[in-house]
Amino acid sequence: MPPPDSPAARPAPSLRQRLLLAILLPMAAVFAVSVFFDYRLAKETADAAFDQSLTDDALDIASHIRNSENLPLLELSAEVETMLRNDAPDKVYFAVRDSAGQLLAGDADLPDFPVAAHKQAEFKDSAFRGEPTRVVFYKIRSPHGDLTITVAETIVKRNGASRTILTAMILPTLAVILATFMAVYFGVRKGLRPLENVEKEIATRSPRDLREIAIDATPREIRPMLARLNELFDLLRLASAAQQRFLTDAAHQLRTPLAGLQTQIELATAEGRFQSDPERLSRIEDATERISHLVDQLLTYARAESSTAATQIFEPVSLAVLAEKAASIFLDRALGKNIDLGFEIAPATVDGSPWMLREALANIIDNALRYTPAHGVVTVRSGMRGAAAILEVEDNGAGIPADERERVFERFYRRPGSPSGGCGLGLAIVREIAALHGASVELADPQGTTGLRIALVFPRAGAPAHTDPHRGIDSPAMEKP
Amino acid sequence: MRILVVEDDNLVASGIKQGLSQAGYTVDVADSAEAAEDSLRNEAFDLAVVDIGLPRADGLTLIRRLREQDNPLPILVLTARGSMEDTISGLDVGADDYMTKPFRLPELSARIRALIRRSHAIADTCLHHNGLTLDTNSRTATLGGAPLELTKREWAILEALLMASPNVVSKDRLVQTLAGWDKDITLNAIEVYVSRLRAKLAEGYIEIRTVRGIGYRIDAPA
Numbered sequence: 004m005p006p007p008d009s010p011a012a013r014p015a016p017s018l019r020q021r022l023l024l025a026i027l028l029p030m031a032a033v034f035a036v037s038v039f040f041d042y043r044l045a046k047e048t049a050d051a052a053f054d055q056s057l058t059d060d061a062l063d064i065a066s067h068i069r070n071s072e073n074l075p076l077l078e079l080s081a082e083v084e085t086m087l088r089n090d091a092p093d094k095v096y097f098a099v100r101d102s103a104g105q106l107l108a109g110d111a112d113l114p115d116f117p118v119a120a121h122k123q124a125e126f127k128d129s130a131f132r133g134e135p136t137r138v139v140f141y142k143i144r145s146p147h148g149d150l151t152i153t154v155a156e157t158i159v160k161r162n163g164a165s166r167t168i169l170t171a172m173i174l175p176t177l178a179v180i181l182a183t184f185m186a187v188y189f190g191v192r193k194g195l196r197p198l199e200n201v202e203k204e205i206a207t208r209s210p211r212d213l214r215e216i217a218i219d220a221t222p223r224e225i226r227p228m229l230a231r232l233n234e235l236f237d238l239l240r241l242a243s244a245a246q247q248r249f250l251t252d253a254a255h256q257l258r259t260p261l262a263g264l265q266t267q268i269e270l271a272t273a274e275g276r277f278q279s280d281p282e283r284l285s286r287i288e289d290a291t292e293r294i295s296h297l298v299d300q301l302l303t304y305a306r307a308e309s310s311t312a313a314t315q316i317f318e319p320v321s322l323a324v325l326a327e328k329a330a331s332i333f334l335d336r337a338l339g340k341n342i343d344l345g346f347e348i349a350p351a352t353v354d355g356s357p358w359m360l361r362e363a364l365a366n367i368i369d370n371a372l373r374y375t376p377a378h379g380v381v382t383v384r385s386g387m388r389g390a391a392a393i394l395e396v397e398d399n400g401a402g403i404p405a406d407e408r409e410r411v412f413e414r415f416y417r418r419p420g421s422p423s424g425g426c427g428l429g430l431a432i433v434r435e436i437a438a439l440h441g442a443s444v445e446l447a448d449p450q451g452t453t454g455l456r457i458a459l460v461f462p463r464a465g466a467p468a469h470t471d472p473h474r475g476i477d478s479p480a481m482e483k484p
Numbered sequence: 485m486r487i488l489v490v491e492d493d494n495l496v497a498s499g500i501k502q503g504l505s506q507a508g509y510t511v512d513v514a515d516s517a518e519a520a521e522d523s524l525r526n527e528a529f530d531l532a533v534v535d536i537g538l539p540r541a542d543g544l545t546l547i548r549r550l551r552e553q554d555n556p557l558p559i560l561v562l563t564a565r566g567s568m569e570d571t572i573s574g575l576d577v578g579a580d581d582y583m584t585k586p587f588r589l590p591e592l593s594a595r596i597r598a599l600i601r602r603s604h605a606i607a608d609t610c611l612h613h614n615g616l617t618l619d620t621n622s623r624t625a626t627l628g629g630a631p632l633e634l635t636k637r638e639w640a641i642l643e644a645l646l647m648a649s650p651n652v653v654s655k656d657r658l659v660q661t662l663a664g665w666d667k668d669i670t671l672n673a674i675e676v677y678v679s680r681l682r683a684k685l686a687e688g689y690i691e692i693r694t695v696r697g698i699g700y701r702i703d704a705p706a
Contacts, residue, residue: 259585262499263493264586270502270503330695344696
């Protein structure tokens, strides 16, 4: 049994690697074997032809043997012998021997070989005078007994023929191998492209995007896997919807008694019940307001947080309209604190959830109004910075020291000396919503003044196409006939 | 003025009833959609405050049914869910405004006043605001009882601001309002008309507030 932490962790080879290996390795082996056998066949054919011509030489010599009275004679004119011996670039040697091995004609140092059958050429490869040669032995009958004709030829032509055959076979085979390799390589790549497309689609979707993957256009082989994946998405969507339902129920349960409490306090005040102790009244009112605010913020945070937001489908949202709508919502609070609340609005559109972006902006403006002293200036801006869409709020309050700028995003973190009323969730909500939209939250010093500039930067924003002021955000009381 | 409050939570219902009664309204309470429909069939109301989370048929269903019967009653929705989907669907089925619980009584009365004012403006074609009256039928305006002379453009701007109050109206929207008969109107021209309006309204009843970078607003009536 292997140890539990042994090389199991090594990643499995990719499908493409497996396919390429599984196809190309056997193919290479098949090519090698086929080349080997083809070469052998071609060489045997060529050798047979050369052997035949060697045998012809032996027969030629045999035809020149004359039988005199007591011994056979080779009658070879010098001319014919020269022609026989020189078969450029090869050299030919020969010997004629009788049955006792006695040399009758030719080269005496040519080796002898006992041949069994008559008129049956026998071949041998052997070295002669320092050169490799092919030798044929041929036995004929004569009135004076058996004669053995031996002819040897160097193998220059044969080697040349071998090389020619080899070259003629290897080059086209190499071309076929290369073509096959390319066809297989690109074929595998093309065949696996649907997988890559699915992989890309899953990789580029946001972690909160739990929509089903479209299966219809995918290859049959991966459909079961995608179907399982979609079932998982379904389950997650259900779970997320259940959580959402729980949150809205919780909100209902908490808010209704709070509404009752708030109303009763206001009625008691109006009836003069707190005249003797106005400070206590303001404490009760303050506490009620803080509970309400906390409930609101908790629910917003929980809804914006990862999985619960999965059921939200993004749509184009105009940041300009968002900023403009905020004017009506926050103007009275700004006036109440003598803060100059102003706007610098340029068109910018992002894909997002309208209510979440509205909550994010509301939290940023709320913070600015809370932390900017009376007679301060708060400016809300929307627009493009290069390819990025920007939603930012600048105030001239005390600002946040650089070393605290990361901490203010923590849940329930409240800076020492903060005015009461906040619950420390505002910027956590802003960051959560920004993350959900692939946006970053920048905290910076405003130019030439104290205070804080907090910006939502949406890097992948589209062109500011949607400048229609009627879409994007809900407009409750406005523009109803 | 008679208001029907449709709310199943006793604490909230009685609070609203007392508060609105003190503000001078006559208030009836229904604790379900069915009871509300009964009341509306038999008696006349100027406005309904409807909680979305009612037992059995919810507030949205009630509103949808009323609108299907062509009942023009102004409706203010109360929602405890605080989710935009709820409020949007509330407005979609025909509610006129919404408030999220918990709310402040003064704001509730202000919204109710605005809704009733608007519904009456449609009925009797008059807009009233702190001593200013715009009769959209006869195109006459009075300020503190005295006739107020307004040009066509001044009238259009003032009407748009009064209709939207207490919301902010952007200059772009005012340009669109005037563009019907004034094709080449500019943002600067809007500023000129507003400053003339301010001079005419200087008697002290109405203030047109500038909202930096956007446009103008007339504050809610005191």
